[in-house]
Amino acid sequence: MATISDAAQQTAIDMANARAATSIDHAQTRDFLHSAQGEWLKRQNIVRTLESDPIFDKTHREFMTRTDRYERALSMTNRIYELQEIHRWTNEETSLAIASLDEALPIALHNIAFQPVFFSQGSPSLIANYGPLIATRGILGCYLQTELGHGTSVSQLETTATFIPETQEFEINSPTLTSSKWWIGALGKTSTHGVVQAKLILPGGKDILENHKVLPGIIIGDIGPKALAGYSPTDNGFARFDHIRIPKENMLSKFAQVTDDGKYVQPPHAKLSYGGMLYIRANMVTGAGWLMAKAATVSLRYATVRRQGERGPDGLEKQTITYPSVYIRLLPILSHAYVFIQLGRTLLKSFDMMSKRLASGDTSLLAEMHATTSGLKVMVSTLGVHDLEVARRSMGGHGYSAFAGLGRLYADYLPSVTYEGDNFVLDQQVVRAALKSYKALFSLSPTPSASSLSPSSNYLRLLLPPSQPPQVTDSAWHDPAFAITLLEWRAAILVREHARTFADPDASVNQRVAKAVTEAFIAVQVGEIMKNLTLPAPTGDVVRSLYTLYLLTVVEGGLVDLLSFGLLRPGTNDNNNNNTHSGSSDPGRALRLHINRLCQELLPNAIGLSDAFGFTDWELDSALGVFDGKVYEALWARAQLEPLNQTEVTSAYEESIRPMLLRGQRQVAQARSKLGSKL
Amino acid sequence: MATISDAAQQTAIDMANARAATSIDHAQTRDFLHSAQGEWLKRQNIVRTLESDPIFDKTHREFMTRTDRYERALSMTNRIYELQEIHRWTNEETSLAIASLDEALPIALHNIAFQPVFFSQGSPSLIANYGPLIATRGILGCYLQTELGHGTSVSQLETTATFIPETQEFEINSPTLTSSKWWIGALGKTSTHGVVQAKLILPGGKDILENHKVLPGIIIGDIGPKALAGYSPTDNGFARFDHIRIPKENMLSKFAQVTDDGKYVQPPHAKLSYGGMLYIRANMVTGAGWLMAKAATVSLRYATVRRQGERGPDGLEKQTITYPSVYIRLLPILSHAYVFIQLGRTLLKSFDMMSKRLASGDTSLLAEMHATTSGLKVMVSTLGVHDLEVARRSMGGHGYSAFAGLGRLYADYLPSVTYEGDNFVLDQQVVRAALKSYKALFSLSPTPSASSLSPSSNYLRLLLPPSQPPQVTDSAWHDPAFAITLLEWRAAILVREHARTFADPDASVNQRVAKAVTEAFIAVQVGEIMKNLTLPAPTGDVVRSLYTLYLLTVVEGGLVDLLSFGLLRPGTNDNNNNNTHSGSSDPGRALRLHINRLCQELLPNAIGLSDAFGFTDWELDSALGVFDGKVYEALWARAQLEPLNQTEVTSAYEESIRPMLLRGQRQVAQARSKLGSKL
Structure with missing residues (x-):
């Protein structure tokens, strides 16, 4: 392996070496992630244009x-819409273009x-009037639900819409x-129009004003900057109606x-x-997957070229990626991306099926989709925020640039944990659905049967006799199916436990139960993805290992539950070292060693x-995640653009720094002259 | 309890009611936190001035x-320094003023x-020359260690200082x-001078230039903005020397x-x-404590006046603080603040003692202080960052404003997890110190004795015969001393386990062991704080309960370890519900119920x-943490100042919005005319 002494040049060599060491087929893996080669080419084309x-x-x-x-x-x-006209992009391609921008655009x-909302709830005549303009963005809309004193709970809204029969108007x-x-x-x-959620009824629409001024009787403005300078480009606003x-x-009277x-x-x-x-929540799974993909790409690239600490052979x-405390943080993020990109695709298919049924008034799939998307929304947003920060932190000091x-x-991405249903509130809904399934199952006594269970509650079948929890041996961790079953057992036992102790709950039970239930659901889905994986060897094997890593790290995260209910048990723990788990009494040890391997x-x-x-460098926009590995050149080049560097002496010098220096120098001179006069 | 229908007015009533319900003595508690009434008054005086x-x-x-x-x-x-002169503030008071600013000032x-560094490592003659100017800020300095390609590991630095005997200079x-x-x-x-860490030797100082321009042969600039717009006021810089x-x-040749x-x-x-x-790390404990205090104050106030969800009697x-999923997140933050404010005080006393010894060449306390501050630095920075985000998230949508x-x-605060020693690197040092103590202890065989153990490794005494782990009964959680012992056992067993399996470690073992060791150390310190607590009842009892909450939540966070090594064991787990732990087989249940109570x-x-x-409103600078509870008025007032609101029509309208609207309207008109011509 060629190495040279200049650390900045070494980065490019390290990156090239890492690419050369890869055994998977690049095109196969890429097409798998983008669902098909055609989809990838479409996306590549759009990104190149932008x-x-x-x-x-x-x-x-x-x-x-x-x-x-x-x-x-x-x-x-x-x-973007000019380009749509020029290149005759479909709406789907235009959405792809917007999604590739990493920018919180108000048009979203x-x-x-x-x-x-307009198209699904508007009456046919309203759609005939406004639909075409909305579809072409001849008017721009927003959706006014949340209020200053009230969250998204529709029943608590204070804004009123009073029907005036005389004029056939709402006030x-x-x-x-x-x-x-x-x-x-x-x-x-930004907006010219809006849908207003109000007490009593759901009216819509402010009129187009050619000069974009606000109608008399309405006060509208921007609510100010967001935390961490997030969502800067979006004009989150307020409105009051008189x-x-x-x-x-x-x-909206459909x-x-x-x-x-x-x-x-x-x-x-x-x-x-x-x-x-539900559509927004279902889309969040795919979105989170691609965000985790960015976090993984940037941090893995940097950890490949950053050298720090001990010297190697x-x-x-050593490259920081070689440290266990670094790769154990980053490879799971990579696995999350592979899981949620695929899972998002499955979910959107289920959503489309549900929507078609819903359009014909069939609500049979709604409850299941609601339970599933609630849990997944909590999971992907919590994990996505976490992964972005874990990846950033793995990059040490430079990660803070x-x-x-x-x-x-x-x-x-941070607001995703509180918008579209606060995660802690959604947890309750996941638990409620799980308890409902549990009770329905056991209300069928004396002969409860698993046939009534929906996919999202299928893990409850394990509670029916004669099922017994599996025996965990250290070699069991080689089998991903075992991990999946264990996660289903954990969910089943936690739900049963919660049902039994419902009258005397502790303060965090909803979070623990919801997590167990959602992780069991995802694990089963991952099992399906692995079963249906058609990637040839060696690529298929590597991707399968990545999915196994996902499953095992989820099991590790659930150890408290598994241990608390005896699904895993410690070995003997004495000074004679007669242990049972890979030379230790710790039943988690074999699991952690397997994860490490x-x-x-x-x-x-x-x-x-x-x-x-x-991802292209333009998409990632990260000096530490550049494709060629030359991170130090990239950092240097970007620092030169800093506005403070455009003048040699800051204007704070005359204003503040110089007076401060002179004060100190005067104090020293005074002290010295006092000392001199004393001598 | 008086309630009125206007939600905005209700907030002030809710806050007043909460204050009226308080049973603790305000002045006693405040003086306890500030160490004495005099200290509080000093601080209050400074804040009022600012x-x-x-x-x-x-x-x-x-x-x-x-x-x-x-x-x-x-x-x-x-x-600040003008005010120091005017009010004759001591240096300590001036530091207090800077600390109360919540602003990352370059002068720090x-x-x-x-x-x-200058005063502790400079030679007497150098101190005589520059010391007075440095002390009065007649020159302004910085400390140049980290390099673009290298972290704080001094041995890897590339900058060179070559001694030129002919001219008695360094190059x-x-x-x-x-x-x-x-x-x-x-x-x-900002700076006029700097201490440069370089390969071979440690020289210092660039000359004063009256015009604040950079000396020839040096390139200096700002490295650009930081993530999340953090540390904006500080000009983190780069420098190259030719x-x-x-x-x-x-x-610096002392x-x-x-x-x-x-x-x-x-x-x-x-x-x-x-x-x-070590001084910087020791100070971080106090700093983290007061930061957690801000997080707790703001989030608890908002949760007291924010009403959402179910209707109460x-x-x-209901006030959001009444939801278990909210208070279980916020009260532990309050307990962290109480722990680390006191612990920081103890630590600074130990540091002063060590410094005095160090000044006379006695390094005997250095290793212990190093081990202690490494672990505490990791703990307070990780927890501080976490608590700030938990508190922010508890405030739902408005928390993102x-x-x-x-x-x-x-x-x-975010960079604290990677600066002054990356937390994952410091974990290794904590583990190394623990293993060293473990080996030293057992190298004394056949009769190992606890007498050689330092305070930070005293938990290892538990491994000496005839000590046996305690039996956990559900009532044991009432006794904070029991929680402390359990945490010491956990640390001892994890260190022993790591020593035994050292040759075949998993990837995250350093993090687990370091956490257990540090938490045991802190728990013992908390025990001391509780023992020495002189606050009279009822205040003393309430503060003691808060410390107990700290201990029990730490135990809950360590459940995986406790369960893995059989310190806690599940009860029977069968369908006949013959359980042992508060009506359940889950040994964590009694603990969680006790935490909830x-x-x-x-x-x-x-x-x-x-x-x-x-804290005053000025110090907190939070619309959601205002003392009077009127959060909605505060949000409204602040939004009105947003620059986007200073014009009715945004300049983006003519530039971008109008062209977009017109394009859509043209497309609709074209489609309609096409349709019309077809009809």
Whole structure:
């Protein structure tokens, strides 16, 4: 292996060596991740178009104010739709273009909240009037639900919509400060229209004003910057309404309706309007997968070229990826990306099937989709935020530079743990669904049967006789199917335990049960993905090992539960060292050693497995994740652009630094002259 | 309890009610936290001075660019020292003033890195020449250690200092890109001088230039923005030296020296220069404690006035603090603050004792202080970052507003997990010290004796015969001493296990062992704090309960270890429900129920315990943590200042939004006219 003494040059060599050591087939893995070669080519094509266009340049992004970022976002959005016209992109391709931007564009709220709600809940005549303009963004919308004093719980909203039969109008009003609509994406400055959730009924629409000014009687503004400078380009806004009249026909009345004489007409099914929310949650799984992919790519690349600490056999400091405390943090992130990218694909297929049934009034798949997406939303958002930070932290000091690129992704992704249903609230819904299935199962006594169980509660079959928990031997960890069964057992026993102690719960039980249930569900799905894996050897074997790593690390994370219920038991623990688990009484030891061995097997393919995501340097926008490995040149080049460096002497010098220096120098001179006069 | 219907008004009532429900004595608790009434009054006085001075106004901070933040920081720094002169503050009072600013000032690097290193390692003549100017900030310094390609491991540095006997000079040189000094706080734009760590020897000092320009042959600049917009006001900088000559007498030569003919003179003890690093780490414990205190204050206040979800007996939505999933997250943070504020005080006393000994060449306390501060640095930084985010997340959607205030603290504190020794590297040092003590203990066979154990390794006494692990009964959790012993057992067994399996480690063993060792050490210290607690009832009892909560939640976090080594064992687990642990086979259940009961006992005093930290609204700078509880008014008022709101129509409208709208409208018109011509 060639090495040279200049550390900066060595990085490129290390990266090339890592690529050369890869045994998997790059194209096969890439097409597997993108579902097919055609999809990959489509994506590559779009990214090439964007990265060659100066509008999408990222060179100065880290130095911009929030107002700059907002204006740039709008300019990029306008350009995207210009490009759509020029290149005749389909809507799907345009979505792909927006998704590849790593930028929280206000238009996202039009596309994923306003437009779907309008089309799924608007009456045919309203859709005929406004639909085409909405679809072409001839008007721009937002979705006004959350209020300053109230979360997304619709029943608690204070904004009122009062029907006025005389004029066939609704009057929208904000009676209190806390009824102000708040956090509404794209409301602050961008939107021309909005769907307003209000008490009593669901009306829609403010009129187009040619000059983009706010209608009289409405106060609208931006709610201010977000934590960690996240979501800068989005104008999350507030709105207050002072008795604003809206024509009755603007109500979104496909399901719930109001008659001309003011009578309320119930929707045929209370949950018909849930589709939009489930769609957003289902999409979050795929989104999280690709975000984890970025975290893995950047951190694995940096750990491959960063050398630090002990010297290895080549006389150089060791690559940080060779340290167990580094690879044990990064390879699981890689496995998460592979899991959630595939799982997201499965989930969107299930969602499409449910939507088709829903459109014909069939709500039979809704409860299952709701339970599944609630748990998955909690899991991917919690894990995604965690992984981004674990990856950033693995990069040591340089990881804290904005140029490392992961901090920005973290800041933008962070609200995912509280939006679209706070994770701690959604946990309760997962637990409620699990308890319902448990009770339904055992209400069938004396002969409960597993046939009634849905896929998301199928693990409960294990509680039926004559099933017995498996015996754990140290060699069992070689078999991924065993890990899956163990995770199902954990979920089943935790749900049973919670049902039995329901009257006297501890304070975190919902979190533990929901996690166990969701992890069991995902584990079974991963088992399916592994079963259906058609990648030829050696690529298939490596990818299978990566999925096994996922399963085993989840088992390790669940050890408290497994040990608490005796699914795993410690060996003897005495000074004679008569132990049972790989030379130790610790039943977790064999598992951890197996995880370590899997990691060591996977290491030579870490760069190959992350290259297969196919990110370009423009997409990653990370000085530490550059494809060629030249991280120090990249950091140096980007630092030179810092605005503070554009003048040699800071303007703070005359203003503050010089007065401070002079004060100190005067004090010293005074002290010395006092001393002199004393002598 | 009085309630009214306006949710915004209700917040003030809720806060007043919570204060009225407090049973602890406010002044007693406050003085306990500040160590004495006099200390509190001193601090209050300083804060009042600062918050009434417009220089320290925070109203527009969230809207500022990094350059603005930097210039403001310097202006604040200059004002602080002006105030020191005016009010004749002691240096300690001035430090207190800086610490109360919640602003990463560049001067911190002069005060905690440059100045201590200079005074502890400079020769008497160098100190005579420069000491007074440094002490009065007549020159401003930085400490140049880390390089672009190398962390803080001094042995790997590339910068060279070559002694030139002919001229009695050192020549400082940066031979490669990666030898560039990087991340150096206050180097970018602020400092006039610096201490340079270089290969071979340790020289110091660039000359004062009246115009603040950089000396010829040196390239200096700012390294650019940090992740999450953290540390904005500090000009972390880079420097490259092109054969720069420095007079020999500028070398920091108190310990290591170079003779006039170029011979190296060893320092009397290799680690005499460690003092500065240990001082910074010891200070981090106190700093973390007060940061956790801010996180607890803001989040507990918001959870007290925020109402959401189910309606309670008063007909209003419940206060979020009443939800178990909220208080189980927040009360432990409160307990961490109480632990680390007190522990930091103890530690600084030990540090002072060690420093005095060190000054006279006695290094006997150094190893112990090193082991202790390494573990504590890892613990407080990991936990501090975690607590800030847990608190922020508990506030739901509004927690993501910059005005919530915790995001800014998080961004600034985040680098603490990688600076001053990366936490994963320090873990190894903790483990190494523990193994050394273990081996020393058992090398004394056949009669090993606990008498040789230092305080930080005293838990190893448990491994000596005839000691046997305690039996855990459900009632044992009432006794904090039991929790402490259990945590010591856990540490002892993990160290023994690691020593036995040293040749075949798993990948995360250092993290687990270091955590167990440090938590045992802290637990013993908490036991001491509780023993010495002189607060009268009822305050003393409440504070004691808070410390017990700390201990029990640490035990809960260590359950995997306790279960893996049989210190806790599951009961029988069968369908007949013949269980042993509070009606369950889960040995963690009794512990979790006890934690839950402790939380419920503590809840009425949550606001009182956090009020006792004594933060003013100016110090917290959080719309959600305002003292009077009026969070919605505060959010509303701050949003009005957002720059985007200063114009009704955004400049993005003409530029981008209008073209986009017109394109969509044109497309619809074209489609309709096509359709019309077809009809």
